Amino acid sequence: MRKALVIGAAGQIGTELTYRLSEELGTDNVIASDISELYFEDQPNIRTVILDVLDFELLKSTILDNDISEVYHLAATLSANAEKNPGFSWHLNMQSLLNILNLAKEGHISKIFWPSSVAVFGTDTPKENTPQFTLMNPNTVYGISKSAGENWCNYYYEKYGVDVRSLRFPGLLGYKSDPGGGTTDYALWALKNSSNNLPYVSFLSRETTLPMMHMEDAIDGIIQLMNVPNSDIKIRTSYNISSVSFSPTELEKEIQKTIPAFKISYEPDFRQSIADSWPHSIDDSLARNDWNWNPKYNFESLVKNIIEGFKKKVLIVTR
């Protein structure tokens, strides 16, 4: 019997993943946790608990008392916020992962999902079609923590046989919850403003191209990866996965197909240098080969779907 604990369930990925897991495994087999109280409006039956993932004893008892077999660990400080508080961000992003890896090593969890990010790449990395294996040297606290985390995952797999699986996510775009302190967030705020007939002031410059993905594709990727037989997973650091790439000005043009009056103006801030250190596009051929990764949204359908979602004003999580 599979039983999942989602850590960071009130966040951008956590919200949608919790819903999806409760469809896949049954609501009784999912526990959603976050640092403060959370509530799933559409499915009040989902069990929620308050959990600080840095509290090892509480984490352990939550896992043991609820017979958890798999953990989806999504709690982290994202790129822009991490630059404001490097020490705490390093501690949260690393110690939380180590707590979970150690519980798996002790035999209390059979499978872990942990998201990595395109932030593992840095200014020395080839920008176009960035390969799985290449020069990395991340330039941000968040990127350094994701890169170290990837290596810890691989270490625990190699040394202790811990079944930990990971994806390097690009910017994720969904309408069901707000993003939380990333550099790719500009795109979601632009989409949200446009659907409220408001202009948007971008904190990245007009030509800054970044890899992005619809949240539904990201969730499909997680579910797919977690269902693949152990032996089919060839990469235990983290898989490159990719969908679309665009700049703010390209996004503006695409949004204007639905909302002609929409305009973006530009006031780049400290997040520009973070974005400048990241790839423009990602080569995900190994994920496609090893477990048939294949996202369903293209740029046009992604933009259209998210604007429609925002227009329906779907608000799922309150915290």
Ligand code: AKB
């Ligand atoms: C961020 O911008 O920090 C995240 C990411 C790319 O990991 N969305």
